[in-house]
Each structure stands twice: as C-alpha cells, then as structure tokens.
Amino acid sequence: MRKFIFALLAMIVILAAGACAACTVQAGGGGEYLRIHVRANSNGEADQTVKYAVKDEVVKFLTPFCAECDTKQAAMERTGRLLKDIERVCEGVLKENGFDYGARASLKSEKFPTRAYGELTLSEGVYDALIIELGTGKGDNWWCVIYPPLCFTSGAADVEYRSFLYELFKGWIG
Secondary structure, three states: OHHHHHHHHHHHHHHHHHHHHHHHHEEOOOOOOEEEEEEOOOOOHHHHHHHHHHHHHHHHHHHHHHOOOOOHHHHHHHHHHOHHHHHHHHHHHHHHOOOOOOEEEEEEEEEEOOEEEOOEEEOOEEEEEEEEEEOOOOOOEEEEEEEOOOOOOOOHHHOOOOOHHHHHHOOOOO
C-alpha cells in the first residue's frame, strides 16, 4: 500500500509540475520582448555559414550596450541608436569572408512563429525586433531575444540544471 501511495503521489506531482510549467513559460504576444532576426542572403552553404558569423559578432557588439537595459523600451532606444554601427559590424564580417553584398539593420514590428528558447516559449505573434538582412535577406534565418537578454548570456557554463522531482524526493530516497 505504501508503494501505491508513493507512486500515486509521484504521478500527481509530475502532472502538477508539468501543468504549472506549461502555464509559466508560455509567453503570449510581443509584450516585453525585443527579438533579433538575422536573415541570410540565400540558403547556400556559404551564405548560411556567414550568417552565423555575423550573428556572433552582432551579439558580441550589442552585449555591453544592452546587457544593462532594464526595460524593453531602453533596449529598443539603445539598439535604435546603434543601427549604423550594427550594419558596419555585419559588413565587416561579410567583407572578411569574401562577400560583397551589404547588410541592412532596422527596428520593426513583425509576425513571428512560435519559438522555444530553452524553457521559455514565445507564442506566434507580432514582436518588435532588430531585423538584419544580409544581401537579399531571402535565405533561412536565425532569431533570438535581445530583451530580456536570452541571447546575450555568458554561456552554458553559467547554467545550473536542477530537477524539481529529485529535490522533492531526495530525502526519501536516501
């Protein structure tokens, strides 16, 4: 009987945790998010590769400017003042890699599909975003979030993974 009660309690906790997680991590609408969207020139291998090199340099460039922003509005204002600098960063990476097409950076409101960033899911909807188009901008793209800074973290070494169930039951399992 004790095993049955333990199993039933564990199942209830798992279901409740799953339902709670689904409620807390789903974000709707554009709200307080500023996204970044880098559109490649084409789906060619070279264009897709340079897209990631551009993304890395733009994130590195923007991090000190946006990391301390405490509101989306502050991040938008700071990013808006840096559009020409962002284009220069992009064009520098393109030139270093032998590409002669340019880059355009702008702040816009655009429709995005549902996207998961770790435990956070952003619902389909219209979001404010830094849009970077490389060349024609017709290739596959990369996107993330500038504010809050989901792309602007120092890396996986700072992530601590914890299990709710383990913490809950560790006293019982010795």
